[in-house]
Amino acid sequence: MVLLTWIAEVADEPVVLEPADRRVEWETNTWSxxxxxxxxxxxxxxxxxxxxxxxxxxxxxxxRDLGFxxxxxxxxxxxxxxxxxxxxxxxxxxxxxxxxxxYVACDDLGPVVAGFLADSEPGFIxxxxxxxxxxxxxxxxxxxxxxxxxxxxxxxxVGASQ
Numbered sequence: 175m176v177l178l179t180w181i182a183e184v185a186d187e188p189v190v191l192e193p194a195d196r197r198v199e200w201e202t203n204t205w206s207x208x209x210x211x212x213x214x215x216x217x218x219x220x221x222x223x224x225x226x227x228x229x230x231x232x233x234x235x236x237x238r239d240l241g242f243x244x245x246x247x248x249x250x251x252x253x254x255x256x257x258x259x260x261x262x263x264x265x266x267x268x269x270x271x272x273x274x275x276x277y278v279a280c281d282d283l284g285p286v287v288a289g290f291l292a293d294s295e296p297g298f299i300x301x302x303x304x305x306x307x308x309x310x311x312x313x314x315x316x317x318x319x320x321x322x323x324x325x326x327x328x329x330x331x332v333g334a335s336q
Contacts, residue, residue, distance in 0.1 A: 175213060175221075176209070177209040177213045177259075178221065178222070180205075180207050181222070181225040181226055182225060182228065184205050184207075184229050184261060185228070185229040186232075187203075187205070188202055188203075189202070189203055189233060189236055189263055190203060191237065191240070191242050191244070191263070191264075191265045191333075192265065193265040196265075196272060199262075199263070199264050200262065200272060203263040203264065204261070205260065205261050206253070207259045207260070208258050208259075209259075219284050223284055226250055226261070226283055226287075229248070229261075230248045233263055233332045234330075237332050237333055237334070242265075242333060242334065244335050245331075245333045245335045246264065246265050246266075246331070246333030246334075247263070247264055247266055247267060247271070247330065247333070248330045249264075249271055249279075249328060249329045249330070250286060251325060251326065251327040252286050252290045252293075254289075254325075257293055259286075259287070259290050268327075271329075273327070275324070275325065276325075277324055277326070278324045279327055279329045280328055280329070281329070285326060286326050286328050
């Protein structure tokens with residue numbers, strides 16, 4: 175059950191909250207977590223969700239101990255392209271997370287974890303799910319809107335402000 179150990183270790187890693195330097199936050203506070211096939215088969219969604227909830231509570235206590243008085247969010251998502259669960263903490267509200275794609279902030283981590291655990295080929299994206307570059311009309315970058323379905327991101331407030 176290595177995944178549960180890694181999730182718990184995230185709570186002990188350095189946390190940087192620098193609203194003026196989001197890049198430093200991202201680089202310091204973002205973690206990628208994979209799982210062996212055995213973990214994927216043996217872990218339940220409830221076990222993984224509980225581990226992340228404990229980690230969020232520990233980060234909340236650490237943020238409080240740091241004396242940080244602003245908004246801070248701990249968040250988790252399934253990076254399907256990498257076949258990983260990812261998590262991060264940032265001094266942003268749930269509606270301003272640093273994603274380029276469209277996401278939906280949610281309070282139920284279960285579906286995010288279920289998708290990760292059910293991924294039989296982590297990091298594999300079928301050709302049929304990729305855009306055909308030749309079929310995209312020539313446009314400037316600013317004219318192209320991100321396509322695809324929004325992905326779910328579980329959010330948990332860990333800052334003093336809401």
